[in-house]
Amino acid sequence: MTTVSNYINAKKGILSWIFTIDHKRIGIMYLGFVLLAFFLGGMFALLLRLELITPNELILTARQYNQVFTLHGAIMVFLFIIPSIPATFGNFFLPIQLGTIDVAFPKLNLASLWIYVLGAIFCFYSILSGSVDTGWTFYTPYSSTAGGSIIPMVTGVFILGFSSILTGINFIVTVHKMRAPGLTWFKLPLFVWTLYATAIIQVLATPVLAITLLLLVLEKTMGLGIFDSALGGDPVLFQHFFWFYSHPAVYIMILPAMGVISEVVATFCKKELFGYRIMAYSSLAIAIIAFLVWGHHLFVSGQSPFITMLFSLLTFLVGIPSGIKVFNWIATMYAGTINMKTPFLYFLSFIFLFTVGGFTGVVLGTLSLDIHLHDTYFVVAHFHYVMMGGTVMAFLAGLHYWWPKMFGKMYNEVAAIVAFVFIFIGFNVTFFSQFILGANGMPRRYYNYIDEFQLLHFTSTVGSWLLAVGFFISLAYFISSLRSGKKASENPWESSALEWKTASPPVTQNFSTIPKRIDSGPYDYDKA
Amino acid sequence: MEKVKPLLSDGTLWIPGSYSSFSSNYDSLFYFIFWLSVIFTIAIVGVTLYFSFKYKRSESNLVAKKQIVHNNKLEIIWTAIPFVIVMFIFYWGFKDYLYMTVSPENAYEVRVTGKKWFWTYEYPETGVKTVGELVVPVGRPIKLVMSSTDVLHSFYIPNLRVKRDVVPNKYSNLWFDVTQEGIYQIFCTEYCGDQHSNMDSKLIVKSYEDFLDWMEEQKRGASKDVPLDLLGKKLYKEQGCNSCHSLDGSVVVGPSWKGIYGAQRLLADGSEVKVDDNYLRESIVYPAKKIVKGYPNIMASYAGLLSDREINGIIEYIKTLK
Known part of the structure; x- marks a missing residue:
């Protein structure tokens, strides 16, 4: 029997990967790096939770603790969650979902990957050469006066930004120019719509972060007084600049996750997405309003009450399209035929966790409440519900959903459900206790805390162990799937989306014959 | 000696004890959103689980019964209702925020300085300085004029529901009116380096007479003996x-x-x-x-x-x- 050629075995040798311009191979390499970053960031998280099991010193000194929470945040945000879905699943599936061979600029795509690696090398150099204890937000004037290895870290993040911008440009042009004939805008899968909206934010917002970090480096090296008040600068200006990027960046993290969730719910219910057009438009609406809400990170910073009022109002408005999306996903389930497989379990957990994240976001957007809750564990729990409960759950949904297509192998469904149970329970134990802590006044970034908070901190730490068990089980069955998994058919989930109409794994050209014309939509389950 | 008020075991599960003139506003709005969220979450999860069981794939349910892509009435309802609710919450939050932001004219002023890693307080009327303990009279509006000498700090009293960043080279204000005598926890909530979590302080609230006695004692320089x-x-x-x-x-x-x-x-x-x-x-x-x-x-x-x-x-x- 001859093995069928596919993108994995088409060429041999490490160089055929390093210099590949195949979007699928680039996606797979991104997946490797991104998972490595998630592992490292996760180890740091376990270390933090272990230290916090007692109110006083246990295994880390105060400075080490501050470095570890900074690294946890920086690695999770810049190396894991921002590239997580767009750079992996986006790279792999965007061209296939458009019925084309590759992205518009394949070499630029390869450049994005290695620029990402270069940025990561700078970050690791920073860890080895003195580390950083500023928090991932690098707030001035602490960051402009503190010691440690801040400049390499900031340079690393600066470089990572270019990777993000180049991927964004590539995706925008690809969606505009590379669609198969007949594949009009409203026949695109929602995953494509969300990648498109994300790419717009990446291209427009990331340069602001790059400039801000550059100014910080200039201040540190040449004493330019921009943020440090001792030099005549304004420290709050840094916060405005920083969040002008970093709040839209929150939507860089969540929009692609919403895309994955849309694909999963349609496939596993065999239903056309409810409110498809509204879903597409609301992705763009979110991308635009995302630029106008950064000031809700500064409610207690001393910005003017009038501006504060406007930011609160806009924050409530951006919540509405997200709410509508949740209603649409649930409505999609109506009268469907629901296949209760692992990706769908992650879809269900996404709905619940994202809803909790959303409602606590309403609490934080409310001016008088944010004053009390700002910079407490309530905020920490809120963004973990949105980022981990939202994006990571969607990432896991996507990983299980597309795994058979990417690697041509099935994973063990029973093991996957066991891992899901650990991850779902572990997540809620870890972070729900933090809502109660924060609401009662426990400040974030605290190495020590008052004794009466210990029980809740202890609970949260136990939750982190459950989470770790869940992730290690996942790692085990994915490795076992690669070694000896059952061969996956072309379309194991009976999806009507385009990426399931080619071999698993796909050939290098994506389709044995490139589609001449595509007239069907991605969710045409009534025509099946 | 009297103890610091606990945070977790005082008040309810979701709020620490409530001891300022606006903390009850906070509490009402918090619990309003809390119960609204609980009801909506139960509804959302309930419908999701109901659909999950009712439309589970089975031999008799292999093909979706209907393909519905939109329903104008339903979509208008689930856009309009959340919109009205959040606008109401926005207004309520803003109204309370204004009350918290504008300090009364007759507020008693204390200057606060944040410095790695302790708080100092100075009473402009008497020139008395204290470190680590802010002493104020009960039932009177107190206005803090705050500044930092190094990096950002943030002044936070959970029991009073007040917080404000303390910035170098700038003054930020915060005011409150405490309703009960006692000792309250003060935290720094803007990360400021190694000892950030030890940069705590105490708010000591005395009756007006005791406060005046305390002030006299400070002025005499009790430390001389x-x-x-x-x-x-x-x-x-x-x-x-x-x-x-x-x-x-x-x-x-x-x-x-x-x-x-x-x-x-x-x-x-x-x-x-x-x-x-x-x-x-x-x-x-x-x-x-x-x-x-x-x-x-x-x-x-x-x-x-x-x-x-x-x-x-x-x-x-x-x-x-x-």
């Missing part, structure tokens, strides 16, 4: 020395004070110095002049913050730490 080494011992905690210098030989941030007096110290520039009264005084007033090898140069100057007698007190106290 205390022996110097005991004064030093008191200042060790009040001035935040304890956040960096231990008494048992362990290293926190700076060198421990144990057995330090009379010892020879190796400095960062390679020279040696004997720890005597002059060296200690210099290290308190100009900490950056002589840095002990192996320690970071991060201590801020206490020039102007301590009187001569207080400096003498700290030196005498260090002498007792054999």
Whole structure:
């Protein structure tokens, strides 16, 4: 029997990967790096939770603790969650979902990957050469006066930004120019719509972060007084600049996750997405309003009450399209035929966790409440519900959903459900206790805390162990799937989306014959 | 001595005890959104689970019964209702925020300075200064005018539901009116370095008469009667020395004070110095002049913050730490 050629075995040798311009191979390499970053960031998280099991010193000194929470945040945000879905699943599936061979600029795509690696090398150099204890937000004037290895870290993040911008440009042009004939805008899968909206934010917002970090480096090296008040600068200006990027960046993290969730719910219910057009438009609406809400990170910073009022109002408005999306996903389930497989379990957990994240976001957007809750564990729990409960759950949904297509192998469904149970329970134990802590006044970034908070901190730490068990089980069955998994058919989930109409794994050209014309939509389950 | 009010075991599960003129506003709005969220979450999860079971794939349900892509009535309802609710919440939050932001004309003013890693308070009317303890009268509006001497800090009293960033080279304001006498926890909530989590402080709320007595006592300089080494011992905690210098030989941030007096110290520039009264005084007033090898140069100057007698007190106290 001859093995069928596919993108994995088409060429041999490490160089055929390093210099590949195949979007699928680039996606797979991104997946490797991104998972490595998630592992490292996760180890740091376990270390933090272990230290916090007692109110006083246990295994880390105060400075080490501050470095570890900074690294946890920086690695999770810049190396894991921002590239997580767009750079992996986006790279792999965007061209296939458009019925084309590759992205518009394949070499630029390869450049994005290695620029990402270069940025990561700078970050690791920073860890080895003195580390950083500023928090991932690098707030001035602490960051402009503190010691440690801040400049390499900031340079690393600066470089990572270019990777993000180049991927964004590539995706925008690809969606505009590379669609198969007949594949009009409203026949695109929602995953494509969300990648498109994300790419717009990446291209427009990331340069602001790059400039801000550059100014910080200039201040540190040449004493330019921009943020440090001792030099005549304004420290709050840094916060405005920083969040002008970093709040839209929150939507860089969540929009692609919403895309994955849309694909999963349609496939596993065999239903056309409810409110498809509204879903597409609301992705763009979110991308635009995302630029106008950064000031809700500064409610207690001393910005003017009038501006504060406007930011609160806009924050409530951006919540509405997200709410509508949740209603649409649930409505999609109506009268469907629901296949209760692992990706769908992650879809269900996404709905619940994202809803909790959303409602606590309403609490934080409310001016008088944010004053009390700002910079407490309530905020920490809120963004973990949105980022981990939202994006990571969607990432896991996507990983299980597309795994058979990417690697041509099935994973063990029973093991996957066991891992899901650990991850779902572990997540809620870890972070729900933090809502109660924060609401009662426990400040974030605290190495020590008052004794009466210990029980809740202890609970949260136990939750982190459950989470770790869940992730290690996942790692085990994915490795076992690669070694000896059952061969996956072309379309194991009976999806009507385009990426399931080619071999698993796909050939290098994506389709044995490139589609001449595509007239069907991605969710045409009534025509099946 | 009276204890600090607990946070978790006082109040309800979701809010610490409520002791300011606007904390009850906070509590009502918080619980309003809380119960609304609980109801909506139960509804959302309930419908999701109901659909999951009702439309589960089975032999008799292999093809979706209907393909529905939109329903105008339903979509208008689930857009309009959340919109009205959030606008109502926005207005409520903004109204309470305005009350919290605009301090009454007759508020009693106290100046607050945040410094790595302690808070100092100064009463402009009397010139009295305290460190680590903010003493105010009950039932009167108090206005804090705050600034930092180094990095960002944030002044937070959970029981009063107030918080405000403290910024170098700028004044930020915060006001409150405490409804009950007692001792309340104050935290720093803007990350400020190694000892950020130890940068706490206490709000001591007294009756107006007790407050006036306390102020008189401070003005008389009650410390004059205390022996110097005991004064030093008191200042060790009040001035935040304890956040960096231990008494048992362990290293926190700076060198421990144990057995330090009379010892020879190796400095960062390679020279040696004997720890005597002059060296200690210099290290308190100009900490950056002589840095002990192996320690970071991060201590801020206490020039102007301590009187001569207080400096003498700290030196005498260090002498007792054999």
